[in-house]
Amino acid sequence: MKTLEDESRLTIEACHGSTAAFEALVLYYEPRIRRMLYSLTHDIQLTQDLCQETFLAAFRALPRMKGEELQFAPWIYRIALNQLRSEWRRRRRITWVPFTSPTGQVDDFSEPPPEEALVSDEHFEEQVMERDLVARVLAQLPPASAACLLLDAEGFSYREIAEIMQDSLSAVRSRLARSRQAFQQVYKRLDRGGQS
Template sequence: MDYMNAVEDESLLVTEACQGSMQAFERLVELYEPRIRRIIYARTQDVQLTQDICQETFLAAYRALPQMNGKELRFAPWLIRIAQNLINSEWRRRKHVTLIPFTHPYGGDDELEEGTGEEYLGGEEEFEERVAQRDLVKRVLAQLPASSVMCLLMDAEGFSYNEIAETLQDSLSAVRSRLSRARQAFQRIYAGLDQEGRS
């Protein structure tokens, strides 16, 4: 399926979901749930909390859809904003913030599964290297502004500049500039911390 057909099909699904089609909504969940879950996990570093917030995100979306204009609704940015708001509410409740590697700690792309720790361990050397790398990424991201972190996460998940701009409610040029600066800052801080760790 080419890009334009994919976009048209998604727009049709959103319109039908807004009109009450459970089948259309379930298809949208299938399309977006893995990426939304990875973004939430990147912010929370907690498998159970990720599953809870992901479920709440889609439940909130389902409840709100009847009030939305399906032809105008940009589903992905809207969905990520719902997830962001739920995460922020959870942080206010817990009064702490945790940041975040780009990938699942067990190496899975689409599944956050419990009980996979043993498979992840591998050899001791490999395990220690992965732990060190994850810790370094977390330390780097903790030094970046939240908007820069979200830009990097969405870019890593394959969202377009337009989708990132809509999610952050910013202009396309501002997002391009922010993403460029965020990448440079990430590389600079990462290199500095990595060098520091090796010396």
């Protein structure tokens, strides 16, 4: 996963109370956290609320952290997933959907897709159908499996996913292998016209 230049320095400064350093981290990570949360909830308002709560919780926790040891990316994603889990327990149901757009790019729901993707792409209908199929497949997987697949697609390493999911490295490897296999099986079944 591509990281912010000088992230270590900004993290240390933010832990020592620098608002400017924290704002720089927020500017970099907020769109990524928002995209992940939206891909898991498909609810713009809930995504905005969870994203705000994520960075508020991070801001409150930073003074207690050791900046030299803190890896900001896995830490902020873990906070976001914990916020989502809390909301999920409260609501008892959140719809999980993929984060790729019909153009195959990562969704950023705050910006409309480029016009050429809507008008000139001759495969637009197929891409929309593919996106719908992926959404239906992910909705049938356990939430932890869908989250692992989404984090893997975001480019996180197994070690980072383990840290974010608060699980062991071997458990993440195993879950990802099972999740990929389950995804393929459900995908094939639904792609052949199965319903369920």
